[in-house]
Amino acid sequence: MNSAYLDDFLTFLRFPSVSTDPEQKHHVAACAEWVSAKLRHSGLQVEVHATGGHPIVVGRNEHRPGRRTVMIYGHYDVQPADPLELWEAPPFEPRVVNNIVFARGATDNKGQILAHILGIGETMREEGELPVNLIVLVEGEEEIGSEHLEQFLTTHREELRCDLIAVSDTGMVGQGHPTFTYGLRGIAALELKVTGAATDLHSGIYGGAVANPAMALARLLSCLHDSEGRIAVPGFYNGIPPLESWEREAWAKLPFGDEEILAVTGAPELFGEAGYTSLERTWARPTAEVNGIGGGFQGVGTKTVLPREAFAKLTFRLVPGQNPEVVMAKVRVHLLAHCPPGVKLEMTGGHAGEPYVTNPNSPDGVAAQRALKRAFPGKEVALIREGGSIPIVNTFKRILGVETLLLGLALPDCRAHAPNENFPLENFEAGIRLNRALLQELARLT
Numbered sequence: 001m002n003s004a005y006l007d008d009f010l011t012f013l014r015f016p017s018v019s020t021d022p023e024q025k026h027h028v029a030a031c032a033e034w035v036s037a038k039l040r041h042s043g044l045q046v047e048v049h050a051t052g053g054h055p056i057v058v059g060r061n062e063h064r065p066g067r068r069t070v071m072i073y074g075h076y077d078v079q080p081a082d083p084l085e086l087w088e089a090p091p092f093e094p095r096v097v098n099n100i101v102f103a104r105g106a107t108d109n110k111g112q113i114l115a116h117i118l119g120i121g122e123t124m125r126e127e128g129e130l131p132v133n134l135i136v137l138v139e140g141e142e143e144i145g146s147e148h149l150e151q152f153l154t155t156h157r158e159e160l161r162c163d164l165i166a167v168s169d170t171g172m173v174g175q176g177h178p179t180f181t182y183g184l185r186g187i188a189a190l191e192l193k194v195t196g197a198a199t200d201l202h203s204g205i206y207g208g209a210v211a212n213p214a215m216a217l218a219r220l221l222s223c224l225h226d227s228e229g230r231i232a233v234p235g236f237y238n239g240i241p242p243l244e245s246w247e248r249e250a251w252a253k254l255p256f257g258d259e260e261i262l263a264v265t266g267a268p269e270l271f272g273e274a275g276y277t278s279l280e281r282t283w284a285r286p287t288a289e290v291n292g293i294g295g296g297f298q299g300v301g302t303k304t305v306l307p308r309e310a311f312a313k314l315t316f317r318l319v320p321g322q323n324p325e326v327v328m329a330k331v332r333v334h335l336l337a338h339c340p341p342g343v344k345l346e347m348t349g350g351h352a353g354e355p356y357v358t359n360p361n362s363p364d365g366v367a368a369q370r371a372l373k374r375a376f377p378g379k380e381v382a383l384i385r386e387g388g389s390i391p392i393v394n395t396f397k398r399i400l401g402v403e404t405l406l407l408g409l410a411l412p413d414c415r416a417h418a419p420n421e422n423f424p425l426e427n428f429e430a431g432i433r434l435n436r437a438l439l440q441e442l443a444r445l446t
């Protein structure tokens, strides 16, 4: 490992750039300045843009006609380090143990974005210039929902015009196994409140004469799925294209599946929509989940109460072909139609994000696969989707009109967002190689 690179990495990790914490605001700003200096040192022209929140750093080389324009996106902010007592060493005092760097932000996203920045610097020093027109955008609010990014992209749409975006902030299927994530699920939230009598009632005096909202809620929730794990909302699956046979074959060959999911989750057995494997269920099929449920007496012992209300918090993971608004309208109609007598149902929509899929076998996708192979020689590239949601990818598509290649370097046990977050130096070095190979491969498509 180049010791200057390691020094840079450790310095970057020492900034407690926790975007959600107002007390760290000056550290977040100092971290943005450090990133801008690093980009400048890599040979780019850099501007630090103030926003209503934390700064956005943008670096670019000299753009020339006839070359492709590539944007690399990442973030310098991190999640809070709590719970501190579960860290084996202080989260902002990075340690290297067995060639693995431990610190908050090591994987998410400092190690990954710094690898790109250092890769750019290497190419500039060795070749004198980059093979593409490059824009590097590093923001400081990713962990709090990228609040000011959308406005920034809109205001600066012209300067940020590009042919595609590359992001390293997703996972790898295993150590040394290059991974290209080409799909993400969307999300839509809905809160249900079922109310009955004007106040809590004595269940001996009124029980049997007045409907019980907790029971009504249970009946409502039970109508979301059939016994085979399928979502029972009419039209819920409309518009979802069937999984391609190459996807099913490729995923079946991955080095993990039901057995590993069973081991990691500790569930007594796996259960989901009939006709699909666990990877298919989590990556390419929609879900309806109850995230929280409440109402009535929650204390120790018994209380003979007929609660006046009950609530449930739901989220739906959505897949390409589904539109959050259209799907949620169907869900509301279904729930209203099944609302038992004697209670009132109120529904409140929450946040929503569109699903995303890009073609991993498009010319850019194939170029990215070649770059991943060069970064991890001798290994086949895993083509996967992920079950989570990364809303900025759709924001990029909507405002800049371009696809995003998700070429992540995070390992399954990287502990992002958790105590003892870590990133192997091997992945850090692979990230530097990936950046160099990616820009070369994309330039070949000119």
Ligand SMILES: [Zn+2]
Pocket (backbone or CB within 6 Å): 079, 108, 143, 416, 417
């Ligand atoms: Zn994160």
